[in-house]
Structure formats: structure tokens, C-alpha cells
Amino acid sequence: MPELAYVNGSIMPIEDAVVPIEDRGYQFGDAVYEVIASYKGKLFCFNEHFARLDRSMKELHFQEVQVDEIRKAAVDLFSMAKIERAAVYIQVSRGVSPRNHSFPSNVPVQVVLTVRKIVEKKPSVRETGIFAITVEDFRWGRCDIKTVQLLPNVLAKQSALDAGCYDAIFVTKEGIVREGTSSNLFILKGGVLKTHPITPNILSGITRLLVLDICREKQYPAEECFFDKSELYEADEVFLTGTITEVLPVVKIDGRTVGNGKVGPVARVLQEGLLGKLKSK
Amino acid sequence: MPELAYVNGSIMPIEDAVVPIEDRGYQFGDAVYEVIASYKGKLFCFNEHFARLDRSMKELHFQEVQVDEIRKAAVDLFSMAKIERAAVYIQVSRGVSPRNHSFPSNVPVQVVLTVRKIVEKKPSVRETGIFAITVEDFRWGRCDIKTVQLLPNVLAKQSALDAGCYDAIFVTKEGIVREGTSSNLFILKGGVLKTHPITPNILSGITRLLVLDICREKQYPAEECFFDKSELYEADEVFLTGTITEVLPVVKIDGRTVGNGKVGPVARVLQEGLLGKLKSK
Numbered sequence: 003m004p005e006l007a008y009v010n011g012s013i014m015p016i017e018d019a020v021v022p023i024e025d026r027g028y029q030f031g032d033a034v035y036e037v038i039a040s041y042k043g044k045l046f047c048f049n050e051h052f053a054r055l056d057r058s059m060k061e062l063h064f065q066e067v068q069v070d071e072i073r074k075a076a077v078d079l080f081s082m083a084k085i086e087r088a089a090v091y092i093q094v095s096r097g098v099s100p101r102n103h104s105f106p107s108n109v110p111v112q113v114v115l116t117v118r119k120i121v122e123k124k125p126s127v128r129e130t131g132i133f134a135i136t137v138e139d140f141r142w143g144r145c146d147i148k149t150v151q152l153l154p155n156v157l158a159k160q161s162a163l164d165a166g167c168y169d170a171i172f173v174t175k176e177g178i179v180r181e182g183t184s185s186n187l188f189i190l191k192g193g194v195l196k197t198h199p200i201t202p203n204i205l206s207g208i209t210r211l212l213v214l215d216i217c218r219e220k221q222y223p224a225e226e227c228f229f230d231k232s233e234l235y236e237a238d239e240v241f242l243t244g245t246i247t248e249v250l251p252v253v254k255i256d257g258r259t260v261g262n263g264k265v266g267p268v269a270r271v272l273q274e275g276l277l278g279k280l281k282s283k
Numbered sequence: 284m285p286e287l288a289y290v291n292g293s294i295m296p297i298e299d300a301v302v303p304i305e306d307r308g309y310q311f312g313d314a315v316y317e318v319i320a321s322y323k324g325k326l327f328c329f330n331e332h333f334a335r336l337d338r339s340m341k342e343l344h345f346q347e348v349q350v351d352e353i354r355k356a357a358v359d360l361f362s363m364a365k366i367e368r369a370a371v372y373i374q375v376s377r378g379v380s381p382r383n384h385s386f387p388s389n390v391p392v393q394v395v396l397t398v399r400k401i402v403e404k405k406p407s408v409r410e411t412g413i414f415a416i417t418v419e420d421f422r423w424g425r426c427d428i429k430t431v432q433l434l435p436n437v438l439a440k441q442s443a444l445d446a447g448c449y450d451a452i453f454v455t456k457e458g459i460v461r462e463g464t465s466s467n468l469f470i471l472k473g474g475v476l477k478t479h480p481i482t483p484n485i486l487s488g489i490t491r492l493l494v495l496d497i498c499r500e501k502q503y504p505a506e507e508c509f510f511d512k513s514e515l516y517e518a519d520e521v522f523l524t525g526t527i528t529e530v531l532p533v534v535k536i537d538g539r540t541v542g543n544g545k546v547g548p549v550a551r552v553l554q555e556g557l558l559g560k561l562k563s564k
Binding site for chain 1: 303304305306307308309310311312314316343344372381382385395422423424430433435438440441464465
């Protein structure tokens with residue numbers, strides 16, 4: 003079960019994989035990515051992740067890309083690695099060219115993949131929920147595109163860890179609650195679920211959509227709407243959603259207990275529902 | 284006069300220089316940089332650039348870095364390249380570590396340098412000035428740190444080129460004029476110069492400070508203050524300042540002529556004053 007990397011057609015151990023220093027991903031963060039998780043040897047929501055990758059590249063006006071080739075490379079690398087519970091990381095940059103802000107002409111995109119074993123969270127994390135802090139949303143204005151412009155996410159995540167918490171929740175100066183550093187966010191109040199609508203300020207999470215599907219199936223009222231920090235604090239349940247995150251309950255925010263401080267029943271049902279989807283996707 | 288790269292102590296042709304795919308500069312844009320220009324074989328404002336690099340690394344809580352070693356590497360590489368009119372590019376990333384948002388522990392920073400010949404602008408560009416567009420400032424909230432979170436700058440620059448212009452000027456939703464995609468911005472109206480004050484939303488440009496120095500020397504009134512797009516449109520002169528940019532007049536913005544549409548006398552004096560500073564720095 004080796005962890006492997008793929009760089010533009012070549013396969014190698016991850017620690018041997020390199021890119022030119024003038025890859026625009028390195029000098030400008032001019033690159034997009036996806037992370038796909040496998041369960042029991044099967045990649046989950048593969049098509050959905052590739053559809054989003056394709057959209058990200060189009061939004062940034064990357065050169066015409068043969069997405070099918072990248073799909074095939076990802077499937078092949080995953081098969082070769084033989085890791086049942088893996089994260090397949092896919093990064094595509096605009097290409098390699100002497101440093102210049104403007105788009106280079108006729109330069110091929112660079113494709114980098116890795117397959118790594120997923121280090122599972124301690125079971126206690128899912129059983130007791132996590133603590134979070136809020137931080138001002140100081141990210142750029144196109145968080146709907148899944149790019150490597152991730153330094154604000156890095157800094158926010160580290161602030162959370164430094165505060166003895168697990169994650170940070172981005173909230174605008176005006177108080178609008180956005181999402182986590184690598185996940186979307188839902189609140190539940192009076193039986194109604196709310197999550198931020200799709201705008202340029204959040205990522206359209208694949209797990210977010212699956213959770214909304216499950217809400218419909220279970221006839222849980224769920225709204226895609228703005229809500230503010232006071233609603234976050236006063237929610238009965240709060241949880242994060244994401245590919246690796248799945249449905250992760252938040253039981254304390256900025257030192258305030260959420261609901262009764264325990265993982266709520268709705269988050270539990272949605273997490274089970276999500277794992278149930280594994281059979282169908 | 285070879286163009287050269289330096290990667291963590293090794294020197295090589297730029298096209299042979301590589302970094303690991305799990306360099307955090309590549310996967311998170313978790314890296315800072317500087318560009319230093321040389322004139323007639325002498326690096327300009329070397330200390331000022333290194334002081335800013337040091338500040339950028341401290342703001343991001345990079346591991347303790349021996350800045351003196353990077354300084355020495357930059358000087359040595361520049362000497363070796365023997366390029367009279369060079370751009371020395373310095374990029375320092377937080378290090379190489381399996382992908383995880385949080386800071387890795389005890390991982391050394393990665394240092395990458397290049398020395399390249401500067402391709403001078405056509406003389407006509409400086410003689411007749413440039414055209415610019417305004418774009419909404421959709422960058423992240425810490426533009427005071429010189430990081431590689433540059434994708435919004437890339438997209439804005441490309442929008443300008445696509446519109447037949449040379450550069451884009453970031454303006455907030457509320458109308459506050461920030462700076463160019465890789466330069467600061469000044470306006471002149473009624474004999475008074477204005478430039479955006481130092482806040483987390485703009486880079487504290489070294490050339491910006493030199494230009495403010497020259498204003499003091501010439502007794503030109505200059506204010507560091509906010510001003511809006513209508514003031515930009517109605518200015519007598521507008522110009523960009525930067526290491527490679529120097530003092531670059533803008534004569535048309537969003538299709539509107541600035542002043543009389545010609546390079547103004549104050550921009551000329553400041554450009555000459557800047558070149559005059561070369562002897563002393």
C-alpha cells in the first residue's frame with residue numbers, strides 16, 4: 003500500500019515528486035485542487051469532484067484541459083496505490099513560465115496528484131464534537147473557486163489550534179457566518195437547518211449538497227440563507243461538512259456552549275445518512 | 284551573464300530548479316517574496332527589501348530564519364550571474380510537509396532565489412504613459428504582507444491586458460482607491476499628492492516611501508490618506524510606483540483621460556528624483 007505521486011504522467015514516491023520553481027502554482031498560487039476520499043477501496047463522489055475541478059479551471063481561464071486524462075490518471079494512481087481508505091489530492095496549475103503576472107501563452111497546465119492514507123480522527127472527536135473559534139473572513143472574494151489561495155485558511159486553522167480548538171469559522175465584519183477553514187457550516191434552530199447560500203464567498207461543498215439531499219429525504223426543513231453570529235451562538239446544533247470532515251458537530255464556539263453541549267440528534271442522523279450514501283455514489 | 288537559481292544552498296540554471304510538491308508554497312500559497320532590482324550592477328534598496336522580507340516572515344510566524352544567510356545567498360547569486368540590470372527574486376516558504384493546513388513543527392523554511400535580466404519597458408511606455416482599468420479589490424485582507432497569494436492580482440492584470448490596458452487599479456466596493464496589481468498608486472490634484480495610507484490592505488512599497496521622501500525634499504505637499512474613485516478620475520496626474528515600475532504615469536483610466544492626457548510634470552520630476560536616489564542607496 004504505497005503512498006504515490008503523479009506529476010505530468012510520471013509516477014513516483016511522494017517525497018521524490020517535484021515541480022519547477024517557476025510553476026505558477028508556486029509563485030502566484032495560480033492553481034486549483036480537489037481532494038477525493040475513498041471508502042473501502044471506492045472513490046466517493048468522483049464525478050462531482052471532477053465537475054468542480056473543471057469549473058474551477060474554466061473560471062480561471064486555464065488553457066483547454068483534457069479533464070478525461072486527469073480522471074484516468076487519478077483512477078490509475080488510486081488503483082496502483084491499493085489504499086482502501088485514501089485521500090486522492092489533485093492539483094492543476096496554469097503552467098510553468100518565467101515570472102510574470104499575465105497569463106502565459108501556449109503553456110500546458112501542470113497536473114500533480116497524490117494518493118495518501120487518510121489518518122482518521124480519533125473516535126472521541128466525532129462522539130463529543132469539537133470546539134471552534136470565529137475569525138473575521140479575510141479571504142479573497144472568489145472562495146467559490148477551489149484554488150490554493152489558502153493562506154488565510156492556514157492562519158485561521160492555526161489560530162484555532164493555538165486557542166485549544168479544532169477549527170475556525172469565518173464570519174464577515176458585518177457578522178455573516180460563512181464556513182469553516184476547509185468545510186461548510188450548518189446550524190439548526192427550532193427544527194430548521196440553515197447554511198450559507200452559494201455565492202462567490204463560500205465553496206460549493208459536495209458534502210454540503212449531499213447533506214441538503216439527505217435533509218430533503220428526511221423532510222428536515224433546510225434553508226440556504228444568510229445568518230449571523232448571534233444565530234450561530236444561539237443554535238441548538240452546529241456542524242461542519244466536508245469531504246474528510248463528513249458531518250462534524252461543533253459543541254463550543256468562542257467559549258460558548260452550543261445547545262446542551264453535546265452532539266445533537268440531527269447531526270448524528272445526517273452523518274449516518276452521509277455514510278449511507280457511500281453505497282450509491 | 285547566466286540567469287541563475289538558488290534552492291536551499293544549491294545553484295543551478297533556472298529551468299533545472301525544482302521544489303517538492305508538498306512545499307507549502309505550492310499547496311497553500313504559504314510563502315513570502317521580494318523582488319530587488321539592480322542598476323549598473325548595484326542592488327537598489329537591498330536592506331529595505333530584506334527588512335520587509337523579515338517582517339513578512341514574522342507576521343506569518345515562520346520558524347526562526349537566519350535572514351543573514353538569505354542575504355548572503357542573494358548577494359552571492361547576483362555576483363555570480365554578472366547581470367548589470369537584474370531582478371533578484373527571493374521566495375521563502377514555510378517548508379515541506381504532508382498536506383495539512385496547520386503549521387508543521389520543526390520544518391525548515393525553503394529558500395528559492397532567481398536572478399534574471401530585467402526586460403525594460405519600451406521607452407514609449409514611460410514617455411506617453413499607460414492606460415488602466417479599475418477592478419473591485421477582491422484580494423484577501425493582509426495585502427501588507429508580501430505573500431504569493433497573488434491570483435487576484437494575476438486575474439486583474441490579465442483583465443487589464445484583455446481590455447487593451449497596461450494595468451488594473453484595485454478599488455473597494457465602497458470606492459476607496461487602493462493600488463495597482465504590483466505597484467502603489469499616487470494622484471495629484473491642485474498641487475497636492477495623495478496615496479493610500481499604510482493599512483493591512485496595501486503593500487508598504489519601498490518605492491512609495493522613496494517617492495514620499497522626494498516629495499518632502501522638493502516640498503511637494505503629499506498626504507497619506509484615503510481617496511475615492513471620483514478623485515482618481517478627476518486628478519491632474521496619476522502614477523504607479525514600484526521596484527520595477529519606478530514612477531509610471533497613468534494617462535487614461537476606464538477610458539477617461541487623466542488631466543490633459545499627457546505625462547505630467549510632477550511624475551517626471553519624481554521619476555528623475557527616484558533615479559537620482561540610485562547613487563545613495
